[in-house]
Amino acid sequence: MTIDLLFVNISKHILLTEVEKKYFHSKLHFRKLKKKEVYIQENQISGSVAFVLSGCLRSYTIDDNGFEHILQFAPPDWWITDMFSFISQKPGTIYIDAIEVSEIILLSRADQLDIFEKIPSFERYFRILTENSLVSYRKRVMDGLSLTAVERYHDFCKRYPTLIECLPQKQIASYIGVTPEFLSKIRSKVKIV
């Protein structure tokens, strides 16, 4: 996958001149991650936000009992970072690693802020991304408050059919907020009925 994926994504929201594209491009860094390789760790300051070109990343916390809770999956064409740490430049609370071999493009917070100054339409681009992301977290909060585990699982299957294919089941369980054992039970019941 090439960096074109990112420029196509951007062009859905804002228009850039060739000069602006080049300037933005000059601030980007490319990185490959092996399977399970960590991109961001707890207590670390997230210096950058990552755009996924290929593979898949995930963000998660580890609670006091050592259990992982998955916040987000980032397949190609998605941005991911520890937003709290990225915007505050304080030590973060989440881990981000690669579920499979992945290629990502990095933009540092300093460079992002610099770009906001030089190319104001980027402020719009990230404002729109943040709005959309806000809405999807909001939905997640509502679903947690009002749906059962079975309903959350079906909703996940409907919304992310491609992720269902490639993710280990225990990670889906962690995302929807149940134990792997219970998800297994849910799935076996569905088959019979």
Added chain:
Amino acid sequence: MTIDLLFVNISKHILLTEVEKKYFHSKLHFRKLKKKEVYIQENQISGSVAFVLSGCLRSYTIDDNGFEHILQFAPPDWWITDMFSFISQKPGTIYIDAIEVSEIILLSRADQLDIFEKIPSFERYFRILTENSLVSYRKRVMDGLSLTAVERYHDFCKRYPTLIECLPQKQIASYIGVTPEFLSKIRSKVKIV
């Protein structure tokens, strides 16, 4: 309360000229809400976002069983709307009403977009608000996945000490995702131990 509250809030994030302030001001609308008066309803398109000058609003959904689930409280100095509907201009899924007599300032989506064109620093202002809001929804998702009801209640008390004072207990229960009966149980246990 006067509209100054809003301009002080804005000045924490961006600098405006007098002309810009006046232009922005000219797009705002003032509204008073009685206790329980509805500002936005399900299936309605949220034409505007509201800044609270006095009183307190809340946003919530009503699920298939008729239960309310509170998404957000908006005391003075906060913005509130159905973000999904506001950005997409499609029919929304939530209700927003006044918990007590309230004064709010409204900005329509059309005017907001117009202001983004004319005064790009407003794009920054709302980008920053959206980033912060995203982080707090993200925390809410994490808390829902990793904390017990007791922990979520204590966290709420710590984070929103002023809201604890003025909100009916059943609304706090609805926000943290438990029944009023169970919250009552939690509170009585805390007293004894």
Added chain:
DNA sequence: TAATTTTCTTAATCTAGGTTAAGTAGTTTA
């Protein structure tokens, strides 16, 4: 290929939190 690790399944048992119900206290409204 075998050995090891990780994932998934099944089943018994347990518990956090829900449900139902009934009583009390506080607040609106007539």
Added chain:
DNA sequence: TAAACTACTTAACCTAGATTAAGAAAATTA
């Protein structure tokens, strides 16, 4: 002020989902 809601409490009972444990299947690694 009384009547009618609405909010809060308590307690018995119930259930969705967790925990524990053990085996089977799949994927890594040597």
